[in-house]
Amino acid sequence: MRTKYMICCHLVAAFFLMGCSTPKLVNLDPITVSENAAGVNIYRGSYTKLTDIINTKLDLSFSWDSAYVYGKATIHAKPYFYPSDEIILDANGFRINSIALVKKDDRQPLRYTYNGKKLSIKLDKSYTRDQDYTIFIDYVAMPNKLKIGEDIASAGDRGFYFINKDGKDKDKPRQIWTQGETECNSNWFPTINGPQEKMTQEINITVPNEYVSLSNGSLEYSTLNGNGTRTDSWRQEQPHATYLTMIAVGNFVITKDKWRDKEVSYYTEPAFASTARLVFGKTPEMIEFFSKKLGVDYPWDKYSQIVVRDFVSGAMENTTATVFFDRMNMSPGEYLDENHEDIISHELFHHWFGDLVTAESWSNLPLNESFATYGEYLWDEHKYGRETADLKGLEDLSAYLGGDRKVNPDVIRFDYADREQMFDEISYQKGGRIIHMLRKTVGDDVFFKALNLYLTRHAYKSVEIHDLRLAFEEVSGMDLNWFFNQWFLASGHPSLNIQSNYNPEKKEVSVTINQKQDLSKFPLYRIPIAVDVYSGGKVERKEIVLDKKDQTFIFPSAIMPDLINTDAEKYILGEKVDNKTLNQNIFQYRNAPLFMDRFEAVRNMLQMKNEAPARATLIEAFKDKNWFIRTAALSVFDKLTTDEQKSVYEQIRGIALKDEVSLVRAAAVNILGKFYSSQNNRDIYDITKKDKAPSVVKATEDIIGKQ
Incomplete structure (x- = not known):
C-alpha cells in the first residue's frame, strides 16, 4: 500500500530541518489509533496457523440499492499441521444462508456457530494435514451496515465500496471496488485474516453488461446471462495472501499494453483514456528493469492498473491488479507538475516484495513497505540517474525525520497498539533508507544477489526479518546481526x-x-x-x-x-x-560530486545568507542541474541586496519562461510578483498564464489578482 506523501513547501523546509513539517496525507479517512500505555506489555506475534486455505472460489453478484454482496464461497482447505475437526473463518457482519461439506456432486449440511465476526464450522470428522476437504458457504455480506467503532475501526475499513450507488451524483461514476489491507476482505467473503495465509482463487463476478470487471489473475471467459448481465470468470493459479484479493467494477476503458508475452493494461474512466498511456506507459519498462535487476522475472499472469474514485489510500498492490486513487486521473498539464511515477513503481515493486514474498505478520510489515519504497529509488536511479534518486532519498529521509511522532518505535515492532500504526514513516521511508544503507554496507553485487536468494527461496511464502538477514549473511559471508539489530530491531x-x-x-x-x-x-x-x-x-x-x-x-x-x-x-x-566554514561549503558545492553534497552545502549557505560570498554562490545555484536545488536557492531572495536583485532580474524572467521543471517556473513567477512588482512583467505573465502546468498558471493568476 502506498500512503501518498505530498511534497510540502517544495521540500525547502528540508534545507533547515532535514524534513518537511508534518507530511500531508491525501484521500484518507481518519483513523483513530490509541498508543500503548506506559509499561504495557504487548507482544504482536504471527498468527497461529490452524487451517491452510488451498483455494477459494467465489460466485458474486451485487445489489446496488442495498449495497449487499451476494456470495457463494467454495473453500478448499486442510489442517495446517495438527488434526482438526473444524475450520474457523473470519466473516464480518454476514448473513449466513447455508453451509455444507462438498463431496463430489453432493453437499452435506454442516453445523456451525457464528458470532457476527468468527464463523466456526464443525466438519464431518477429524482431518489430518494430509487430508483436504471442501466446504460451501452461501452468504450475504453487508459492508455498508458495519458500524464504525464496533464492527470496523473507520470508514476506510469497510473492505467493499459502492461508489455513487444510487447514481444521483451526476459528476461521479458508479463503481465497485475493494480494499483488503489490512484485514478488510473478511467483510465481503469468508476467509482467514492476516498476511500469513496464502491461497489460489477463482472469482466469478456477475455485472451489468455495460460495465467491465477486474480481479486478480487472468480473465478466463465471460458468459452472457440473457438478462442484461454478464459473468466474468477470473482465475489466479499462484498462491497469494488473502488480503490481496480484489475486485473492481465500473465503466472503465481498458488501454492494452504488454511486457514480453504478458498483458499489461490500464483501466481508466473514459474521460481519461487519452492520458492512460502517458501516466502508466512506463510500466512495461519498469517490469523489465525490476525483473533483470532482481534476477527474478515478474512472477504473475498479467499486470493491470485501475484508477477508482474515493479510494481510501494512495494505492494498493493487489496481486496483478493494483488500485490507484483518482489523482492518477491526470491531464497532460497536471502530469507536468506531478507524474506520480513514485507510486507506480512502489506498487509494482510490491509484486516481488509483499505479493511474491509476504511479511508473515503485521509486525514485519517493513519487509513489504520498506522494499516497495526503495523500489521507487531504484527506478529513479535506473531511469533518471543517481541525482534524481538521491532527491527521492532526501524526500524519504525528510519525511521520517520530520514525522509527527510522540514515540519512536522500532522498525520491526511487536508492541503496536493497533496494526494500522505499522503504516507510518518508520515502515515506509525510514525502512527504505535502511535498505539503502544495507546496500552501501555490503556493496551492489552482494545486495542484489542476496535479494535474488531471498526471493527465490521464499517465493509464494511468508517471511520474517531474520529470513532477510540470513540471505544476506549466506551471500556475503558476514555476520550482519549488528546491522539488523541496530537498524531494524531498534528505534531512533x-x-x-x-x-x-x-x-x-x-x-x-x-x-x-x-x-x-x-x-x-x-x-x-x-x-x-x-x-x-x-x-x-x-x-x-x-x-x-x-x-x-x-x-x-x-x-x-x-x-x-x-x-x-x-x-x-x-x-x-x-x-x-x-x-564547516563558509569557504568549505562553497568548495563542496562547486567540487563534490553528488546531489547530496550540493544539497548540504546549499542548505548550510542558506543559513549563512547574510554573508556576501554565500549569496553569490546561491545565485550560482539558480543554474544548478537539479530542479530542487534551483528552487531552494531561489529562497535566498529575501536577503539579496537591491543591487543583487537588479543583477539577476533578467535571469529570473528567463527561469519563469524557460526552466524545464514547472515547479521552478512557478517559483520564479512568484519571485517576480513579490520582489519585482514595480517592474513591468506583463509580457511574462501573458505567457505564463498560458503555461501547460497548473502550478505556473496558478502562480500567475495569484499575482495578477493582487495587482
Missing part, C-alpha cells in the same frame, strides 16, 4: 556532531565524531563511513568505522585540505551537524 537514529581540523605542525587531519543520541533509549551505532579529503586538486578516500560515542580519526596530509567531506557517500540515516 544517530545524531552526529562532526568536527574536522588540520594540524600544520604534525601535518595531520583529524575528524572527531560524537554520537549525541540518548544512549539510554537508542543504540550506540556502528557505521562504516567514507571520508573524502580534498587537497591540492586531488581527492583521497579514507574508510573508517564509527563504533564509539566519541571518536577521533587521524589522517596524514602534507597541506591543509580544502575540504574534509565526512559521509562522502551521503547515505547515513540520521541527523548530522558537520561544522
